Each structure stands twice: as C-alpha cells, then as structure tokens.
Amino acid sequence: MSDVLSLEAIEKSYNKGKPGEIRVLRGINLAIPRGQVVALVAPSGAGKSTLLHIAGLLDTPDSGRVVLNGEDLSRASDRRRTEARRNELGFVYQFHHLLPEFTAEENVVLPQLANGVSRGAALARARALLARVGLSERCGHRPSAMSGGEQQRVAFCRALANGPSLLLADEPTGNLDPGTSDTVFGVLMDLVRETGLSALIATHNLDLAARMDRVVRLDAGVLSEAAR
Numbered sequence: 001m002s003d004v005l006s007l008e009a010i011e012k013s014y015n016k017g018k019p020g021e022i023r024v025l026r027g028i029n030l031a032i033p034r035g036q037v038v039a040l041v042a043p044s045g046a047g048k049s050t051l052l053h054i055a056g057l058l059d060t061p062d063s064g065r066v067v068l069n070g071e072d073l074s075r076a077s078d079r080r081r082t083e084a085r086r087n088e089l090g091f092v093y094q095f096h097h098l099l100p101e102f103t104a105e106e107n108v109v110l111p112q113l114a115n116g117v118s119r120g121a122a123l124a125r126a127r128a129l130l131a132r133v134g135l136s137e138r139c140g141h142r143p144s145a146m147s148g149g150e151q152q153r154v155a156f157c158r159a160l161a162n163g164p165s166l167l168l169a170d171e172p173t174g175n176l177d178p179g180t181s182d183t184v185f186g187v188l189m190d191l192v193r194e195t196g197l198s199a200l201i202a203t204h205n206l207d208l209a210a211r212m213d214r215v216v217r218l219d220a221g222v223l224s225e226a227a228r
C-alpha cells in the first residue's frame with residue numbers, strides 16, 4: 001500500500017458504441033511507489049494525454065480503478081476528486097499557463113489561497129519555493145518579463161505550492177531550447193527529490209527519460225516497461 005498512484009486495468013474508448021469508436025487505453029496497469037519518478041514515453045497519438053488526464057482525475061476511465069494514496073477515486077464524487085486534485089496532485093504542462101496579470105510570487109500564492117492557506121503563510125511558502133529554484137530576484141516580475149526557463153521554474157513552484165504527493169507533467173521542458181531544457185529539468189528533479197514526491201513525467205526526450213528511475217512506454221494503448 002506504499003504506492004502513491006495505482007492504475008488498475010484502465011480501459012478508455014472515445015465514441016464508445018458508435019461507428020468511429022477508438023479504443024485508446026487497453027488495460028493499463030501502473031503502480032508508482034512513494035518517491036519514484038517515472039518517465040512516460042509514447043509516440044504521438046498513443047494515448048499519453050488521455051492517460052495523464054485519467055491519472056490526474058480530469059477524466060474518468062470506462063472501467064478500471066485509479067487509486068491515489070490508497071483511495072479509489074475513479075468513481076468518487078466530483079467534489080472529492082476536485083479536493084484530491086488540489087491537495088494531492090501537482091500539474092506541469094509544456095506551456096507554463098501562468099496567469100499573465102499576476103507576478104511570479106502571486107502565481108504561486110493563488111493556489112494556496114484557494115486551498116484555505118492564510119495569505120502570510122502562502123507568501124512565505126511561495127518565496128521559499130522561488131528561492132529554491134533560483135528566482136528570489138524575480139518574485140515581483142510578471143511572466144512576460146521572464147525568460148521561458150524562468151517561467152517554467154515558476155510553474156514548477158506553483159505545482160508544488162500545496163505540497164502534493166504526485167507530480168504529473170506533460171513535456172515539462174518541451175518548449176525550451178535543448179540547453180535550457182537540460183538545466184531546467186535538473187531543477188525540477190532536484191525539487192522532486194528533496195520533497196520526496198512521486199512523479200509521472202511524459203517526455204519525447206530519451207536523454208531526460210534516462211535520468212528518471214524508470215521508463216514506461218505507451219504504444220497503441222498498451223503500457224510496457226522499457227529496457228534501460
């Protein structure tokens with residue numbers, strides 16, 4: 001039961017029962033123990049986004065279970081799923097999706113306020129996280145005044161703001177040039193290691209995948225362990 005996430009026999013089709021039915025996920029099983037960082041590699045169209053949406057409680061499987069910290073959330077109420085999403089999951093995307101009208105610091109404060117944290121405590125945590133990724137001098141900058149790598153580091157801090165137990169990331173450095181991607185990915189890995197987070201990180205970059213604990217490959221809706 002020390003798995004943070006366990007996906008069990010996940011099936012998902014689009015247009016189910018209709019002529020254009022696509023069976024996207026075909027019996028996916030994946031258990032991620034506490035502290036493990038897993039790379040998800042997949043060719044385009046293999047069902048990677050569908051899998052991340054299901055693991056992230058943004059979509060539901062047709063059958064199978066999504067067990068997060070021992071609780072089956074695949075058929076839980078919307079309210080419970082939203083709560084679990086806010087408290088237990090952190091999300092990072094290829095594009096940072098920071099709120100443009102707010103500063104770096106405010107972008108990291110806001111999810112905490114939504115979770116009932118006091119403004120003072122939220123600000124202290126935001127500043128500590130931003131300092132940790134080397135952005136102490138950039139706390140008051142808006143995203144438009146920051147480089148791509150800096151914006152993505154702010155997005156990492158936002159994902160970790162509420163102390164999740166699982167990080168889900170979709171090409172977290174895919175929008176950066178190779179050199180910056182390498183450095184910024186290192187910052188993310190350090191953060192994940194220090195906080196003891198588990199992570200499922202989709203990437204096309206096999207060099208980055210090789211820096212994770214384990215690589216799984218999704219192909220035509222079937223998941224397998226990749227040889228190292």
Ligand SMILES: Nc1ncnc2c1ncn2[C@@H]1O[C@H](COP(=O)(O)OP(=O)(O)OP(=O)(O)O)[C@@H](O)[C@H]1O
Nearest residue numbers: 014015022024042043044045046047048049050051
């Ligand atoms: N809402 C939908 N309705 C119908 N088909 C869909 C829907 N969403 C995705 N699909 C199809 O399901 C398959 C898997 O889609 P998904 O977005 O999970 O792929 P992906 O592996 O993330 O691809 P990429 O890496 O190119 O983004 C694709 O064939 C896609 O066209």
